[in-house]
Structures are given as structure tokens and as C-alpha cells.
Amino acid sequence: MSKSLEEIFNFQETADDCVKCGKCIPVCTIHQVNPDEVTSPRGFIDLLAQYQQGNLELDKNAKNIFESCFLCTNCVEVCPNDLATDMVIEEVRADIADKFGIAWFKRIAFYLLEHRKVMDVVMKFGFMFKTCAVAEDDKGRGLRARFSMPMVKKGRLLPSMSKVSFLNSQPEEILAPKQEEKNMRVALFIGCLANYNYVNIGDSLVDILKELNIDIFIPKDQLCCGAPAYFTGAVDSVERMTKANIEYFESFMDDCDAMLIPEATCSAMIKHDWQVFFKNHNMPEWEARAKKVTEKIHMATAWLDDNTELQNILKTRGTFDESVTYHDPCHARKVQGIYEQPRNLLAANYPMVEMSEPNRCCGFGGVTMQTEKFHFAEAAGKPKAAMIKNTKAHYVSAECSACKVQLSEAMNHAEVETIFKNPVELIAEALKK
Numbered sequence: 001m002s003k004s005l006e007e008i009f010n011f012q013e014t015a016d017d018c019v020k021c022g023k024c025i026p027v028c029t030i031h032q033v034n035p036d037e038v039t040s041p042r043g044f045i046d047l048l049a050q051y052q053q054g055n056l057e058l059d060k061n062a063k064n065i066f067e068s069c070f071l072c073t074n075c076v077e078v079c080p081n082d083l084a085t086d087m088v089i090e091e092v093r094a095d096i097a098d099k100f101g102i103a104w105f106k107r108i109a110f111y112l113l114e115h116r117k118v119m120d121v122v123m124k125f126g127f128m129f130k131t132c133a134v135a136e137d138d139k140g141r142g143l144r145a146r147f148s149m150p151m152v153k154k155g156r157l158l159p160s161m162s163k164v165s166f167l168n169s170q171p172e173e174i175l176a177p178k179q180e181e182k183n184m185r186v187a188l189f190i191g192c193l194a195n196y197n198y199v200n201i202g203d204s205l206v207d208i209l210k211e212l213n214i215d216i217f218i219p220k221d222q223l224c225c226g227a228p229a230y231f232t233g234a235v236d237s238v239e240r241m242t243k244a245n246i247e248y249f250e251s252f253m254d255d256c257d258a259m260l261i262p263e264a265t266c267s268a269m270i271k272h273d274w275q276v277f278f279k280n281h282n283m284p285e286w287e288a289r290a291k292k293v294t295e296k297i298h299m300a301t302a303w304l305d306d307n308t309e310l311q312n313i314l315k316t317r318g319t320f321d322e323s324v325t326y327h328d329p330c331h332a333r334k335v336q337g338i339y340e341q342p343r344n345l346l347a348a349n350y351p352m353v354e355m356s357e358p359n360r361c362c363g364f365g366g367v368t369m370q371t372e373k374f375h376f377a378e379a380a381g382k383p384k385a386a387m388i389k390n391t392k393a394h395y396v397s398a399e400c401s402a403c404k405v406q407l408s409e410a411m412n413h414a415e416v417e418t419i420f421k422n423p424v425e426l427i428a429e430a431l432k433k
Contacts, residue, residue, distance in 0.1 A: 015049030093233035193401035381410030
């Protein structure tokens with residue numbers, strides 16, 4: 001990052017540095033589905049400068065505009081002046097939350113993400129009574145809403161529910177099959193969707209690490225990474241969750257060679273946004289602690305490809321006829337520069353077919369986009385579903401459960417037969433060949 005955070009969060013300086021070249025316009029996810037100069041990166045930046053100068057009131061209209069950004073970082077990737085539009089949008093959302101408050105359903109969600117035991121009980125009851133409100137999708141992609149509910153219309157595809165969460169189904173310590181003089185020891189941070197909804201992701205990662213003869217530590221007291229609250233502007237929730245996680249990570253990180261996260265958004269939040277958050281809120285001690293604990297944290301496929309013999313092992317196993325197309329999650333390729341490693345591992349056993357724009361945002365966009373502005377998410381998902389359909393691939397893969405939620409709904413709506421699977425799920429299946 002070429003600019004300091006102080007410069008980035010000075011909205012006027014950011015606006016002055018914008019040369020209005022327009023390179024951000026064609027790649028902007030919200031502008032693609034709502035072609036208005038106001039909802040474009042340079043439009044956001046100009047409005048933020050006017051807000052800082054006192055010329056723009058942060059009213060409901062401004063709130064609506066600033067909450068329309070998908071935070072996909074496409075604009076940041078192409079900007080000749082490295083303007084971090086996503087970061088200034090995140091900052092103004094904290095001001096929005098201060099002025100307008102946080103919607104009741106978001107407050108409930110953030111409370112549950114902070115209190116794991118309460119969340120466990122709620123999800124268990126949800127699983128028990130899920131048939132009252134939802135039905136299993138016939139393609140196994142998730143659950144369909146039987147009737148319209150608050151923020152969810154009838155027929156919408158929702159994430160699956162598991163009877164037991166990943167953290168509650170696995171032991172804390174899993175020793176490698178062969179105990180050698182110095183086994184590697186790896187901790188797992190699972191992410192909320194993979195913990196409660198898509199548990200096969202964590203189970204598959206455990207299977208892979210067992211195959212590699214690596215000791216596994218599953219820290220049971222981990223909380224949400226804070227990303228949903230951070231992107232919504234819920235500063236207090238972010239601070240509590242990040243501090244609790246950092247203190248917990250410090251208690252075991254020295255005894256681990258790495259902590260793996262099979263989720264792009266969680267990984268980017270922990271490795272990048274934690275430090276930004278503490279820097280911006282003038283907490284240098286916590287910024288330093290965040291930096292220290294994240295030195296060993298990696299996205300799962302990146303670490304597995306860069307630090308183990310997994311790719312060579314996969315090449316000794318059989319190949320599948322089912323082809324795979326890979327979607328690049330925004331928080332993987334654009335934020336962390338990770339896109340080659342998952343493809344390297346998958347290509348050992350699956351025919352790979354690239355879609356026309358693998359780096360295009362799927363349109364998930366966060367809590368607000370998935371609830372109050374879902375019409376934008378739907379519009380952004382349609383072209384991505386069409387790209388996937390054109391590949392005729394059996395699977396579409398991405399190391400991100402938020403992308404799974406969004407793309408599964410988009411593909412169901414467009415009647416695309418392709419099935420979404422996290423790369424670690426496909427890799428685990430290949431190891432069984």
C-alpha cells in the first residue's frame with residue numbers, strides 16, 4: 001500500500017488524488033448493475049469529500065448510496081493512483097451506523113457471532129425446526145424458503161444447516177497417523193459459514209492434513225473474524241471480537257507452524273483488515289499484536305501448495321472426468337494475491353476450464369447487500385451464472401463460502417446444472433482415488 005492510512009482516511013485528499021480517468025467504471029460491480037455516476041468509485045470519492053467538508057448531509061439518501069458498494073476492490077486493482085475506495089467506504093459506514101444505528105436483525109446476528117455457545121443453541125434449534133420454514137433444494141445446494149420472511153422472499157436459496165457444527169464435531173487435538181520426531185502442527189480457523197452450514201469444508205481440510213501427516217489443533221474458543229460487522233460499520237462488535245480472538249490466538253500460536261483458513265473473506269479480514277481497524281482507531285498496541293499473530297495465518301490452499309508436497313501426492317492419484325471452473329473470490333485474488341495455488345492443486349486431478357471473467361465479483365456484497373439490497377446482488381449474480389454455464393463444467397470452485405451462497409442462488413435462479421464446491425472438498429475427494 002503506497003499511501004498511509006492517515007492519507008487514505010482523509011476523504012478530501014483521496015478525492016484530490018482521483019484524476020477521474022474512469023478506469024474504475026467498467027470494473028465496478030455496482031456500476032455494472034446500476035449505471036449511475038453517483039454509485040461509481042469516483043462518485044463515492046467525490047461525495048465523501050463533500051461530506052468531510054460539511055457540504056453533504058449524511059442523510060438517508062447518502063446512506064443508501066454508500067451502502068450500495070459491494071466492496072469488491074475491483075476499482076482498487078485498476079486505479080493508477082492506488083486509491084483505496086473500499087477502505088474509505090468502510091470508514092463512512094461506521095459514521096452511518098453511529099447516526100442511524102444498526103438494524104435489529106443485524107444486531108442479533110452480530111450478538112450471536114460474538115457468543116458462540118448461544119449461536120450453537122440457536123443453530124441446533126434451527127436445524128430441528130428448519131422444515132417449518134425451508135425445504136431441501138433438489139440439487140443439494142442448500143435450503144429454499146417455503147414462504148417470504150423478513151428480508152427473504154419465497155423461493156430464495158439459503159445456506160444448508162448442519163446438525164452439529166464443525167467445531168463441536170471434531171476433537172481439539174488430532175494427531176497425525178504417523179508420529180515422527182518433528183511433526184508439523186497446524187491450527188484451523190474455520191469461519192462461521194463453514195462451521196455451521198458447510199461443515200464438509202472443515203472435515204475435508206482435516207482429511208487433507210491427515211494425509212500429509214500433520215498434527216491438527218482446532219481451537220474451540222475462536223469467534224467470528226468480525227468481517228460481517230466490519231463491513232456494516234458495527235465498530236464495537238468488531239473491536240470485541242478481534243481483541244478476543246487475538247488474545248486467544250496468542251495463547252497457542254507459538255506452538256503452531258501455521259493457522260489455516262479455508263475462507264477468503266475470513267483470511268483477508270484477519271491478515272489485512274484487523275491491522276487497518278486498529279490503526280484507524282488509534283490502538284497501536286493492538287495493531288502490533290494483530291500483526292504478530294497473523295504472521296502464521298494463511299489461506300488453506302495457498303499454504304498447502306507453497307509448503308507441502310500435496311500437489312505431488314495428488315498427481316499420484318487418479319483423475320476425474322468432471323471438469324472444474326474456478327471463480328476468484330475478491331478477498332483472495334485482489335486482496336491477498338491468491339489465485340494460482342488452488343488451481344495448481346485442482347489441476348492435478350480435474351480438467352480445468354476457465355470461465356470468461358473468473359476475477360469478476362460474484363455479487364455477494366455483505367450483510368446489507370444480501371438483505372436490504374438483494375436486488376443488486378441478484379443482478380450481479382446473473383452474468384456470473386451465465387459465465388459458469390458457458391463452461392459446461394461439472395463444478396465451480398472458490399475458497400469462499402460467501403461466494404458459495406451467492407453463486408448457488410444465482411445458478412439455481414438461472415437453471416445452471418454446475419455444482420459449487422470449495423477446493424479443499426474437491427482435493428479431499430481426489431486423495432481418496
